[in-house]
Structures are given as structure tokens and as C-alpha cells.
Amino acid sequence: MKASVSALRFWNITKVGLMAISRNKMRSLLTMLGIIIGVACVITMVAVGTGASSSIQATINSLGSNFIMIFPGAAMSGGMRSFTGESKLTPEDVTAIKAECPAVAYASAGTRTNAQVVAGEQNWGTQVWGVDVDWPFIRAWNVAEGDFFTDVDVRSSSKVAVLGATVAENLFPNGDAVGSTVRIKHVPFKVVGVLERKGGNMMGQDQDDQIIAPYTTVMKQLMGTPRINLIYVSARSANEVGQAQIEIESLLRQRHRLQGAQESDFNMRSQEEIASTSAQTSRTLSILLGSAAAISLLVGGIGIMNIMLVSVTERTREIGVRLAIGAKGRHVLLQFLLEAIALSVVGGAIGVGLGLLIPNLVTRFAGLPTQVSSGSVLLAFGFAAAIGVFFGFYPARKASRLDPIDALRYE
């Protein structure tokens, strides 16, 4: 009996609190705004952050399996690479790596130049990459039409090219690229294939906006240098990536005649290292955005406290009447606390609604990938409710401690 009486009374007092909110709709909405924005922010930020990091992950995986890149120049601290001198990497280094490193499955030279490409009346500025026949295996990137060039093409420096999907689209709108001829820096190349579409990389560059040709041809016909920009390597398995790096390191140091403590004139990055760097970046970004959102939730909470204090002052007479007709201190405390919690919970719910909607709009209009996680929704909502309790308590306690005589006399 006693329990049912207090349960009934609890419900009655809850209703009293909800009634007070619905009576002041505009003010309640404005009060909730901080919480609404905060919750919507948390969810949106986390959604954008998660979306970004999962798309980065996807593009890193699209680099190819067990992938290692060798750059010219010494490694710099913090994973940054700055290279201004001439590359010491040569095609012979590639041959040696293939022959002498057992953990290496594939290796390809890589050399790059920018060029204006003409096909009939069409004209397109793009990158031309000179690579070896191992390149499609390393990058796990196949041709969609035609064939990749052959070992013979590489050895004889044939003027053949494989077009990226974007280049093929721009130069051959009719789709008749394979078998046609393109002129790269006035040198005619025969198009033997078109690559599969791969999309943007993690920097947002279009990976399909490039032309692939034998590195021998690119070096002789387009660049005129015996040095290469890059070596692509693929280890035999994921477990052998570290072993491959050790083997390559010692081989290249020996080939480049580097003594004991002398700095290497090249450096290596594996797929995992690239991945962990970008994961770190996106994690930092998430923490940054998350704390901005947390601050807006905090400010929202202070807003609730402010309005509740105003409300307590404004309704001093009402509190006096309630106390006079038999409300106990804890009834008044509960009423105002529930009011604050209701404000923050309703605000939180509206915020969750917006938080589910906004990432969709971001994806649709800004083209950013987003992914709403249920964890962030629960976190933001729980945080909002906790803010209601925390910031509602002080004004509620103040109300409950009013003296009924003073409260009744308050003007």
C-alpha cells in the first residue's frame, strides 16, 4: 500500500513537471537548443569521422596486399618525407630486389611525369606512370578492357599505354580507346588496355586519372633519366612484409655502398604503416571534433541550469503554495529535477533525430562518407540525460529549501 502510494505520487509529480514544460513551449525549446545542437553535433561528428576513417581504410586496402613502397631520400622523423636531391634508385635495384630477396613476390620500378595527352581532337592533362609488368599484381589492379603490356614491351621500350578509366572517358567518349593511338608529349603511343575504375585515394585524388606505360619507354621517350622515382614491392605474404623490408634495406645499402652509420638514401613505407598513420590522423580528428561537441553539450547543460534557476525564482510563489498545501522538500526537489531531466531528455531525443538526419545530408550534398554508430547515439543521449541530472540538481535543491513563509510573500 505504502509503495503504491509513493509510486502514484511519483507519477503525479512527474506529470506536474511535464505540465510545466508544455506550458512554456517556446522557452523550453530555446533551453533545449544547446542540448539539441550538442547531441546532433556529437552524432554527426562521429559519423563523419567514422565514415572518413573507414573510407581511408578502404582506399589503403585498395593499394594492394602486402604492399611496400620504396622512396628515394632519407626517412624523416614523424613519418614525413622530404626529398629534394636526385633519386639514387635505379632499374637495376629493382632487378636485384626481385632476384635476391626471398620474401619479395613482385617488384616494379615506378617513374612519373606530367604530360599533355592528345587523341584526335580531345586533349587531356594527366600523369604518366612508367612501371613494370609486376605492377598490376602489386596494386591488385586489373585491366577492364584490352590487355596489360608485356615483358617484351618493357624490354623493347614499346610505345604502348594502358589508360586509367578517367583518361579513357575524356579522350575517348565513345569508348573505343583500345587499339587507338594517343600522343603523349607528341610521341604516339598505342592504347592496349583500359584499367578498372578504382576511385579516389585517401588524399582525395582521382586514381583513375593516370596513364600507365612501360617504365623503359617513359624514361627514354618522355623523361631522359636513368633514375626512377619509386619502387613498388609486394611481399609473399602479410607475415613476410617485415622480413621483406629487412632484406631490401640491407640489399640496397650494399648496392648503394653505404657504410655502417651512414644514412640510407631511400626509405620504405608498408601498407600497414601508411594505414596506421592515417588511422592516427582520423582518430585525432575525431577526438578534436568530439571534444568540441562535448563542450557544446556542457554549454547546453549550463543553459538548462540557468533557465531552471530563472524558473525557480519566477515560480517562488508557486513553490510557496505547494509547500503550504503539503508538498515536502523532496517533492519540490523531484519536480524541478524531473523538469530539468525532461528538458535534457527531450532535447537529447530531438538531437538524436537530427543526428540521424544530418549525416545523410552531409553525404548527399557534401559527398563525404558518413557512418552513424549506435555507440555515439547512446553516448550522446546518455550524456544529455546525465547533464539534466547534474545541472538540474542545484536549482531543484534551491527550490526545495525555500521557506514556505518567505516563498509565499515573494513578489
Next chain:
Amino acid sequence: MSASENAPVIEIRDLTKVYRMGEVEVHALKGVNLTVERGEFVAIMGPSGSGKSTLMNIIGCLDRPTAGTYRLDGIDVSRLDRDQRAEIRNDKIGFVFQSFNLLARTRATENVELPLLYGNLGLTAPERATRSREALARVGLAGREDHYPSQLSGGQQQRVAIARALVTDPAILLADEPTGNLDSRTSEEVIGIFQDLNDAGKTVVLITHEPDIAAHAKRVVYVRDGLVWRDEKIVQARAKHPDAAAATPGGEAEPAVAFPFTIATPEEVVR
């Protein structure tokens, strides 16, 4: 409850109240003795600073005396703590205030139900609504249950407040200047309701400084300098309607001078 049918509703013995204002001690009540029997209609009068408000606060269990005893409906309430007093107020006292103190934007019936929300009766919502309607009907507001205070006249608002005081069926109705914000005609109307309730057996304690309002009570207690200075039964037939007051010689023309009851120059005391 321990209340016996014969015990006085209010039994105050040697009641004192001392306030500390910094260094100074203010003796608001200096030993008040007052007994109110069941079914009485008592008006408490006194100039400001007389201790009248302090006495009302203690009778209403809003405050505690410094010394002395106060038995309300047979229960000693002089040493109760905050929460216990809240329970007593809910159970035994129906407050009516000068400024009505209804909750704005809340229907008349919801205003009247308010004390039931805090009580120990454990009524369901339909039971509360029924009691609220009954209370409103007793003050002549049947049919206005769903009106908001802003849609009601001052007199009607005060009647809602009286219904709110009645709804818990308290031992006393404690009205603090209930006609202070009303014009004289509406005042008569509201005081008439108190008289009707008193006729039906309700104990009414009325705090006022207006002699012509006090005149409607059956007994007038004057408080001065923290003591009951005078305690008079009114012998004159009660003026139930304005006409009755007018029938008294000179009544309508100069009501402040020609009192419809016979006590020695109370107005001089009040001033």
C-alpha cells in the same frame, strides 16, 4: 489520528516566538493563549507588527514556536520538523491566501486537485477529479471546472482557492486576508461562502485587518504587542447579506463607524 471529537481544534498555551535579527531579539509573540473549538468562526485582527502574521504562520504550521505548546486537532505540532509539518498542513489545514495563489495556465479542477497530489490518501486520478468537482460545486463553481484562472473573475478565483483548501477535508480553514484583493461586493460574496461552510460545521480562522470583514465571524480575537489583547464573542445577528448590513441604522452610509455588532470601539484598537 488521536483527535477526539471533544478536543478543541486549536489549543495554544503560553506560545512565544522570538526572531533573531542580527544582534537584536524580536519578541513577536510573548505568551499567547488561544482555544478554538470545533465549528467556530474566528477572526484574528491586529495592526501590522502586532504578531498577527506570526501567530497565523504558527497556526498554519508554516513556522514553529520558540516555546509553548500548540495542539492542532489534538496533535501536538509545536515540535514537528519540516516534513512532518508539511504532512500536517496537507492533512489538517486548508489555506486561502489574499492573492489567490492559483497556478496560472492550469485548469480550475487541476488547481483544486493539487493538495491531493501530495497527500497520503493514494487516490487515483478519477477519484481526485471527483473530489475536485465536489469541492468546486460547494463553492458554487460547478460548470467552471475547466476554466483557467485568467478566464475567471477575482471572486471566482478566490472561490477556486477555497475549493482547493476544502478538497482534503481539513480540520480548519485558515484564510489570510481572503478579501484583501477583492471589491466590497465580491468580498461579501466570498465571506458568505465562509459563513456557509461554517454553518455546515467547518472551523474557520480568518486573519484580517478589516473590521467589516471580521464582523461576519462569530468571534473576534485582537492581537496586540504579541499578546491576545481582547477576545470577544459577537452577539449581534450575523450580517449575511449586504441588505442586512443596510438594515442596521447607518450601516450602508458609514459602515466603518456604525458596526453591526457590539464591542467597544474595536477600530481604535485596530488603528
